[in-house]
Amino acid sequence: MSSPQTAAITAVHGWLPPDILSNADLEKMVDTNDEWIRTRTGISERRILKDPEKATSDMVAKVIEGLCEQRGMKATDIDLVIVATVTPDMFFPSTAQLACHKAGASNAWGFDLSAACSGFLYALRTGGQFISNGTHKKVVVVGSDKMSSIVDYTDRTTCVLFGDGAAGVLLEADPTGETGIQDAILRSDGAGGEYLRMQGGGSLNPASAASIEAKMHYIEQDGRPVFKAAVTSMADVSYEIMERNGLTGDDISWLVPHQANLRIIDATANRMGVTRDKVMINIEKYGNTTAATIPLCLWEWQNRLTPGENLILSAFGGGFTWGSIWLKWAMSPKA
Numbered sequence: 001m002s003s004p005q006t007a008a009i010t011a012v013h014g015w016l017p018p019d020i021l022s023n024a025d026l027e028k029m030v031d032t033n034d035e036w037i038r039t040r041t042g043i044s045e046r047r048i049l050k051d052p053e054k055a056t057s058d059m060v061a062k063v064i065e066g067l068c069e070q071r072g073m074k075a076t077d078i079d080l081v082i083v084a085t086v087t088p089d090m091f092f093p094s095t096a097q098l099a100c101h102k103a104g105a106s107n108a109w110g111f112d113l114s115a116a117c118s119g120f121l122y123a124l125r126t127g128g129q130f131i132s133n134g135t136h137k138k139v140v141v142v143g144s145d146k147m148s149s150i151v152d153y154t155d156r157t158t159c160v161l162f163g164d165g166a167a168g169v170l171l172e173a174d175p176t177g178e179t180g181i182q183d184a185i186l187r188s189d190g191a192g193g194e195y196l197r198m199q200g201g202g203s204l205n206p207a208s209a210a211s212i213e214a215k216m217h218y219i220e221q222d223g224r225p226v227f228k229a230a231v232t233s234m235a236d237v238s239y240e241i242m243e244r245n246g247l248t249g250d251d252i253s254w255l256v257p258h259q260a261n262l263r264i265i266d267a268t269a270n271r272m273g274v275t276r277d278k279v280m281i282n283i284e285k286y287g288n289t290t291a292a293t294i295p296l297c298l299w300e301w302q303n304r305l306t307p308g309e310n311l312i313l314s315a316f317g318g319g320f321t322w323g324s325i326w327l328k329w330a331m332s333p334k335a
């Protein structure tokens with residue numbers, strides 16, 4: 001008989017670099033303007049990790065430390081760390097190993113997971129399985145990206161969109177199954193790969209003078225097809241998870257969408273019948289932090305959430321990858 005226990009979020013923490021890159025700053029770097037960026041995307045500023053000595057794993061380590069403090073546990077209590085990222089410090093060792101070492105999580109195993117902007121949802125689903133099947137007690141799932149390391153700051157079509165940041169959650173069992181992850185739908189379609197990618201540095205195009213010359217070490221995006229696919233797929237999958245669980249817009253306390261574009265977020269909320277006041281939106285301050293957007297929202301909103309509330313987490317990103325997770329919040333607001 002399968003266990004009824006679910007994976008519940010029992011701590012949440014985020015970390016953002018202090019340096020701000022505003023739309024006004026970008027106006028001085030490329031041919032763009034504040035009005036275009038705000039009306040087309042909803043972004044006003046983003047954070048940049050400027051310290052050349054720091055990378056994605058340093059942000060993950062900060063998140064792990066924050067989770068430990070919030071939960072009143074030691075890093076050595078953690079069993080598994082999954083890091084969703086497309087900007088690992090390096091191919092190997094994995095960012096998870098580097099971050100565990102930095103945070104003192106010496107009893108944990110871990111790995112990186114690459115699913116671009118859907119990375120946190122893929123990782124949350126994966127980490128949740130280790131809890132619900134009873135093999136692990138404390139699983140940390142972090143989305144962390146130093147997008148500034150792969151953004152071409154001469155390309156106005158991408159450099160206005162992305163920022164750096166990290167956030168994550170601790171998963172533990174709810175033996176009653178009443179809170180935590182209730183359902184998940186995750187999808188992918190490699191046919192969309194060509195529209196959003198970074199081609200250089202891998203086994204197809206190893207780093208070379210020619211690959212650098214061709215700017216293959218930067219993110220490239222054909223915005224319109226990605227936008228079209230995102231609007232439809234994120235809305236569809238969010239509606240599907242509600243429908244198959246008999247949920248209506250009124251049952252949903254919060255939509256927690258990936259923060260790529262305010263227009264994509266609005267399309268998703270409309271399809272779900274969820275009003276704007278129930279949608280977590282912080283794209284204005286941080287831009288698209290790729291795998292970090294959804295947990296950053298949870299971190300910022302945690303004191304407004306109460307146990308038992310229905311949250312729908314939804315994302316769309318490179319791959320293409322997309323999906324939706326329905327979870328019931330487990331934590332009480334901080335006193």
Ligand code: UT7
Nearest residue numbers: 032033036040117156157160223224226227230260261317
């Ligand atoms: O998170 C991962 C998944 N990614 C996404 O979900 C992103 C999906 N795509 C988008 O959000 C949008 O496509 C963008 C925000 C990237 C672009 O918005 P858009 O409304 O699709 O604009 P567009 O690409 O159709 O470009 C419209 C115009 C073009 O000029 P012309 O050809 O009409 O003269 C662009 O050259 O805007 C121009 N443009 C800019 N103008 C000022 C493109 N980038 C900029 C810019 N500043 N930064």
